[in-house]
Amino acid sequence: MSLLEHFEYTSAGESHGKGALAVVEGVPAGVPLEPYDIALHLARRQMGYGRGGRMEIEEDEGEILSGVRLGETLGSPLTIWIGNEDYENWRTAMSTEPQPDADDGDLRRVVLPRPGHADLVGVLKYDRRDARDILERSSARETAARVAAGSVARQLLAEFGVSIGSHVTKLGGIEADRPDELPEDLNEAADESPTRCLDPEATEKMIRAVDDAGSVGDTLGGVFEVVARGVPLGLGSHVAWDRRLDGRLAGAMMSIQAQKGVEIGMGFEVAEHRGSDVHDEIEYAPERRRAGGFRRRRNNMGGTEGGMTTGEPLVARVAMKPLSSLQRPLDSVDLTSLEKAKAERERSDVSAVPAAGVVGESMMALVLADAMVEKFGGDSLSEMKDNYEAHLERINRHDFEQRARERGD
Ligand code: EPS
16 A cells, blocks of 8 residues: 555664665666765754754664666665664664563563554554554654655656755744745755754744753644745646545655644635635746746645646645653553553654654655656656656647647547
8 A cells, every 4th residue: 555656665664673674666767876865865854953862873874775776776676774773772672583581671661652652552453562562663763764765756856857845834833934935945044944944033942942842851843844846737637536646745744753734835724715815826938848838926726736736836834743752741551550650751852843844855755756757657767758858848839729620629
């Protein structure tokens, strides 16, 4: 079962196990890919104010194990390995072999499920006696594999002039001023802020909010916005519910650990206005080949109409809940005694919203790469480029009557 059918992503790995493995299938041959292209985004994901001790242990780089030769993809399954440095500290608890001499302490058994986490539901559903069997996989450590796979998708997209960036618009209830015009290089600008926020005043307030929450053992959520530029008109389709690009994108964003809401373009605010205030008026602009020779005066629809890309930037905002690993734990139940107890206190982050933005970029990259391969197909990058050029040619021919006559309509 996958949201991605043409550019597939699978991952494996437990948070404190040996590492995370990303598998990407459907990458055409001939896409330039070097270790740096992956390491760059893995490093960006590790940044961000509010992260806990784990990020000081890990130094994610990503080793390409297959699917690439001499700096170019081969069209074969591509695998990337991200080792866990922390595994050294978890050899007994995360051993794949039975450990008959180890007690519950050595095995770091978890019997106090955290409200908001997968612990309780997972233990019941998977019939386990230890919530560690659940939390090791539900952990957001898996997002490292998403970012590695997303880096491959970005390399493909870059060949078609598509770039993806993100920034944090809200953290711990502090809302940033969003500039009308986003910076040319969105990631370069956002990465300068410790909270990946474009508003320096809000950044300061966010930092203070993280410190305040952390000092009392609490956590913070927020909102990040992801923007793709250079997306051609016509990805996705109106003809079937599961081919709509906005639905696919929303599903991919919601699949990121701890996300609770997704908006495309104006999002929930569309409900507040009249149609004449909301819709993006159309102008003829023959120089805009990627958008079929048309332009919108604004982009309230966030780059999709009828489940298809319009050629305007694709814009999604995603709401992340405050992390559920609290140092000031909430009420729960001890699964061994069924008595009331405080939830487990696991080492964690105060906020991971800045990192989640980078993960959101990666999910948008995967969805767009999937839709590009679906639309332009081909075994190789050059074949895909030929198909892409033919598409641009076709959508920029506006001799509708003439062509209908030629077809004998
Ligand atoms: C996570 C808890 C923390 C985070 C982790 C996700 O890990 P630990 O329990 O080892 O302190 O640091 O994120 C990562 C390891 C990562 O690479 O982003 C969780 O419970 O989801």
